[in-house]
Amino acid sequence: MGRTAGRSPHDTRRALVDAAADAVRARGIHASLDDIARFAGVSKGGLIYHFASKDELILELARDQLAAFQASVDAALDPSDTEPGRLTRAYIRAALAPVEDDVAMRQSLALITQLMTLPAVAELARADAERWDAALAADGLPPDVLTLVVAAADGMSTAPLWGASTQTPAHRRLAQRLLHLTRHPHLWEALTP
Incomplete structure (x- = not known):
């Protein structure tokens, strides 16, 4: 997944949820925020800007x-x-x-x-x-x-x-x-x- 530059916040959140799904499929439920950020092509700080914690991101993935x-x-x-x-x-x-x-x-x-x-x-x-x-x-x-x-x-x-x-x-x-x-x-x- 590419960089998030030029994406709307909504599109970036969507990309992060998709990356979380990919990371969990590849690494299991214990995939780290670093793993998810790598799958999304963003920094860990960029991920945390949109989701304050892994739990918040995983719950969003489940809601999705x-x-x-x-x-x-x-x-x-x-x-x-x-x-x-x-x-x-x-x-x-x-x-x-x-x-x-x-x-x-x-x-x-x-x-x-x-x-x-x-x-x-x-x-x-x-x-x-x-x-x-x-x-x-x-x-x-x-x-x-x-x-x-x-x-x-x-x-x-x-x-x-x-x-x-x-x-x-x-x-x-x-x-x-x-x-x-x-x-x-x-x-x-x-x-x-």
Whole structure:
């Protein structure tokens, strides 16, 4: 990454967050501010000007990851879909969006795994999960159907972490079945005693 001369403060902060992600992927969660500054192509003082501490920078990186998923769900909302389960369907589409590069997906999941080892990040993620739980619970699906489809989507989305591809026909079929189940929750009720 090049020097920050000529960048806006916002662009510099963005570059530093991206560099922190690269440093954590390369060196682990214990990457130093010096490591991150090197990845960003700035001095340690330049980094500290924008982020007073490594903890502040790592929390911003975690917030960035959470915001990126929220943005992908927002982008997956179908404006013509007004039926119950609309948000859940967008969540499924975002979580199971085809990924062209399974290696990049594995790196992204590994980054999140590293970040989650920090208590402050785990707390931030817990609060975000509670927000998602509340929003999805208000989406109009029966609780058992909601639990099933969200757990399946979350589980499938981590497949690259274990070396599995997200590009298989079985993966795509299951995603379609989860979406179908959100439109026809009575199908699940017919299967349960």
